Amino acid sequence: MDSRIKPVVALHWEAFIADLAEMIQVESVRGAAADAAPFGSGPKQALALVAQMGQAYGFKTGIVNDAMAYVQWGDDDTDYLGIVGHLDVVAAGSGWHTPPFELTRHNGTLYGRGVLDNKGPIMACLYGMKLLCNMGFQPAKTIRLIFGSDEESGCADVPLYLEHEAPPQFGFTPDGKYPVVYGERGIVNYALDTTLPAAAALGPIVGEQAKDHVPDQLSTTLAGQVFKAIGKRAPTNAPELGVNALTELAKQIVAAKLGPEALQAYFAWIVTHLADQHHGQGLDLALEDADSGALIMTPYRLSKTAAGLRLGLAIRYPVSVSEATVTARLQSSLPPQTQLQVLRRLPGVMHDQTRPEIQTLSAVYGAVTGLNPTPVTTTGATYARVMPNILAFGPSFPGQKGIAHKQDEWMTEDDLAKNMQIYMQSMLALTKG
Missing domain, CATH: 3.40.630.10 (Zn peptidases)
Structure with missing residues (x-):
């Protein structure tokens, strides 16, 4: 030196x-x-x-x-x-x-x-x-x-x-x-499009949402009630350092027991399968290897569509795991009437x-x-x-x-x-x- x-x-x-x-x-x-x-x-x-x-x-x-x-x-x-x-x-x-x-x-x-x-x-x-x-x-x-x-x-x-x-x-x-x-690690971002007419009862979902970070503030309305979730921003590759306002919003809606039953079931699925489960445990994605450790999963965007709701999911998977394996496991864990598409893929190196x-x-x-x-x-x-x-x-x-x-x-x-x-x-x- x-x-x-x-x-x-x-x-x-x-x-x-x-x-x-x-x-x-x-x-x-x-x-x-x-x-x-x-x-x-x-x-x-x-x-x-x-x-x-x-x-x-x-x-x-x-x-x-x-x-x-x-x-x-x-x-x-x-x-x-x-x-x-x-x-x-x-x-x-x-x-x-x-x-x-x-x-x-x-x-x-x-x-x-x-x-x-x-x-x-x-x-x-x-x-x-x-x-x-x-x-x-x-x-x-x-x-x-x-x-x-x-x-x-x-x-x-x-x-x-x-x-x-x-x-x-x-x-x-x-x-x-x-x-x-x-x-x-390999990276793959998915859109989960759920056909859900009951989503019409939900007001606009307001807040900054992007694939690079955990959302930290989201709000909406349902049955005349305002729901506002305050989280803590963190990068999507370190979701455990933040608090995800998307899943916090789902928790609030489930606890309120308002709105159509099908909409309640959808948000219950988010709470059960995604909330605080940063390694994909709720989606049969608890995959890891010695080189890179455990898979990381982050829900980062929720939006209304003409047919229902779209959920954005970011996944970073171990170097020894294939994208095909991740997709197949995720496909088996989706809520009813949900189609999956890949928005972004970056193979590992x-x-x-x-x-x-x-x-x-x-x-x-x-x-x-x-x-x-x-x-x-x-x-x-x-x-x-x-x-x-x-x-x-x-x-x-x-x-x-x-x-x-x-x-x-x-x-x-x-x-x-x-x-x-x-x-x-x-x-x-x-x-x-």
């Missing part, structure tokens, strides 16, 4: 924070497609800004298909180490104590949408590469930082990039957790833990942090599923969970600085002659 890196990071920290603050100000939430902006003006603005910054740092830059930007140190456009992050963010939502699109510093902690997921870490990689260049290092292999603009909405940016550019020979995305992530590059990253992590470097699996979904030869590496340290996609998204300055050090040391270790 190079002992000069830590003090250099500290010396230039305020300049980095200023650049990060400028990027946080870009409201890069996916919007309507526009000319030269397939994912909306905000994500495209973020790409333009990072390309501008990279050019100012003295690196080669480009924007590919208006979908991904790159900042490159070296001349080889095909044989390169790739570091792939994203500048798009999920919507801010409500309930913030600081302005979501301003970088706020308070007692050593940074707040702002994207400070963890993923602007902070990928900008730390960029600034870290700048510092290495300024220190006089010359990598024996090209390093290309790739900045995406659609990771949060389906990764449609990656195919657009690969239409024109070669994939990395190896690399990582700073968008998961430490240590090195050698496997990511596995890497060989003995691969030399994985061992190199593990050694860097262990040396910088003093923590156990044994590779792990994750419940999250990253660019590792769609960009060839990429795995997740950081930024969250062991024990840190459920911070992204919530109000008051945060990361401590110490942790972000340590990330920059890890990524700088990793660049050196993976590109030495």
